[in-house]
Amino acid sequence: MLNLFLTAFVTAFLAAGVRRPFLFVLAYAYIDIVAPQKVSWGFLSSIPVSLIAFVCAVTAWAAAEDKNGIRFSPRQFILLLLLIYCGLTTRTADFPDEALEKWAWVWKALVFAIFLPLTLRTRLRIEAFALFMVLSVGVIIIGGGIKTLAGGGGYGELKLLVNDNTGLYEGSIISTVAVCAMPLALWLAKHGTIFKPGWLVWLFAMGICLSCLLMPVGTQARTGLICVAVLGVMMLRSVKRPLTYIAVIAALGLVSMPLLPQSFTDRMSTIGNHQSDQSASTRVAVWKWTIEFAKTHPFGGGFAAYIQNHVSYDTYKAEKAGDNNTALQTVRIEEKSRAYHSSYFEMLGEQGYPGLAMWLLLHIMGVVHMELIRRRYAKNPPPELAWVTPLADALQQAQIVYLVGGAFVGIAFQPFCYMLVGLQCGLSAYIGRVKRAVPKPFRAPRAPAAAARSEAAASA
Amino acid sequence: MIDIFTVVVPHVLMAIAIWRLIHNDDLDFDPILPGSADALARLKRGFSARRGDKSREGKPPRA
Numbered sequence: 038m039l040n041l042f043l044t045a046f047v048t049a050f051l052a053a054g055v056r057r058p059f060l061f062v063l064a065y066a067y068i069d070i071v072a073p074q075k076v077s078w079g080f081l082s083s084i085p086v087s088l089i090a091f092v093c094a095v096t097a098w099a100a101a102e103d104k105n106g107i108r109f110s111p112r113q114f115i116l117l118l119l120l121i122y123c124g125l126t127t128r129t130a131d132f133p134d135e136a137l138e139k140w141a142w143v144w145k146a147l148v149f150a151i152f153l154p155l156t157l158r159t160r161l162r163i164e165a166f167a168l169f170m171v172l173s174v175g176v177i178i179i180g181g182g183i184k185t186l187a188g189g190g191g192y193g194e195l196k197l198l199v200n201d202n203t204g205l206y207e208g209s210i211i212s213t214v215a216v217c218a219m220p221l222a223l224w225l226a227k228h229g230t231i232f233k234p235g236w237l238v239w240l241f242a243m244g245i246c247l248s249c250l251l252m253p254v255g256t257q258a259r260t261g262l263i264c265v266a267v268l269g270v271m272m273l274r275s276v277k278r279p280l281t282y283i284a285v286i287a288a289l290g291l292v293s294m295p296l297l298p299q300s301f302t303d304r305m306s307t308i309g310n311h312q313s314d315q316s317a318s319t320r321v322a323v324w325k326w327t328i329e330f331a332k333t334h335p336f337g338g339g340f341a342a343y344i345q346n347h348v349s350y351d352t353y354k355a356e357k358a359g360d361n362n363t364a365l366q367t368v369r370i371e372e373k374s375r376a377y378h379s380s381y382f383e384m385l386g387e388q389g390y391p392g393l394a395m396w397l398l399l400h401i402m403g404v405v406h407m408e409l410i411r412r413r414y415a416k417n418p419p420p421e422l423a424w425v426t427p428l429a430d431a432l433q434q435a436q437i438v439y440l441v442g443g444a445f446v447g448i449a450f451q452p453f454c455y456m457l458v459g460l461q462c463g464l465s466a467y468i469g470r471v472k473r474a475v476p477k478p479f480r481a482p483r484a485p486a487a488a489a490r491s492e493a494a495a496s497a
Numbered sequence: 498m499i500d501i502f503t504v505v506v507p508h509v510l511m512a513i514a515i516w517r518l519i520h521n522d523d524l525d526f527d528p529i530l531p532g533s534a535d536a537l538a539r540l541k542r543g544f545s546a547r548r549g550d551k552s553r554e555g556k557p558p559r560a
Binding site: 421 | 499500501502503504505506507508510511512513514515517518519521523524525526527528529530531
């Protein structure tokens, strides 16, 4: 039944694209996030549905879309450079077969991020894309949230829609992405036009936000908790009454603390002490290995270069030895081929210093661009552009959450995050068109003092 | 049951959104950008002209 439902939905979605070509772009985003081909087991899983949507989106744009006023932004150039550079490192990768496997989806994410801003020509398209990102993430997290509430969570135990520990269905990744989606969900509830603000829309948005907050609890991903804390601090900038906000957050924290499972609080307590936790110690050891690796491979080892790592470290366990004594036990751990567990080290190890520099520049420019847009329309914006500052704010918050979460999860090439980048570029391009559309006077308006002087002179 | 709920609710909302987007001209023509309103008007005139031509197929030209 689920199989038929998803097949019918995807078919109808693609068919709707014939009427409005932009819907192909939304269909691709939906397929990339939800992966219905993984959820279903019949027809959809046997055809390259993502590639079909991608080809349809690009072809329809090339054939039928208005391309007037389109400009390539600097960040799209950086994305293009990163794409070419990743292609080159894949050719010389230390593990060519594994590198090709990752390249097969990375190029699509990068090309889509370059292509997306070209299609986001109107305010409604920007909103529609944000809406489909949030709803697609909702497909994964609503169930995750309900299962967590029902007590079905646990480290590596929360069963999401697909029992597949890859892509967005991996615990730490979905926790980070869910928190990234929260500001967008709130923006849609406040400024949406497809679903206009109302109590039903707010109820759904609150449900989505609760699910987002429950993902770190359900997956017991420490990264998620850090992301929630970062978002909570950043939202202080956007709320009207910061003190009320702090009081509400503190009250909610106090109320929810006793309701959290013991396993969650035990796991979160290891955030500050990595030496007692094997998972955290592995990360630190792999990061040290990556720094050493980059010294001899400054241009990176290509995708999946982590396969060659071999790390060893000590973990410390404290055990009661009776009579107020504690016995410290040191355990030597040796591990091989451990993933980076950090986007920064993923870029450094796989793409070297040039790749890391491009990636950092891409994201730092995003944060700065959103800040500029945010400030430009913050005070007395025209009513038709009142949505711009809150959206820039939401996109900036999502990106900073991604950058902080990315320090502990290898999501440097996660397609969802490149969609955020594409959405930011689309917003910047839209604002650029709005600015260019404002007619510039032939002569600069005179200063009031000069005008008064000339009037006085004329009357005299 | 939970999995069906988590699939159905967002998909129904997406279906409604697609339906609304198909019927909203603002998707392709932004009302606040110059040229968009003109382009939309031109497009609508083109459609109505074509429809008018079709409706008069096989009939004698108007005087």
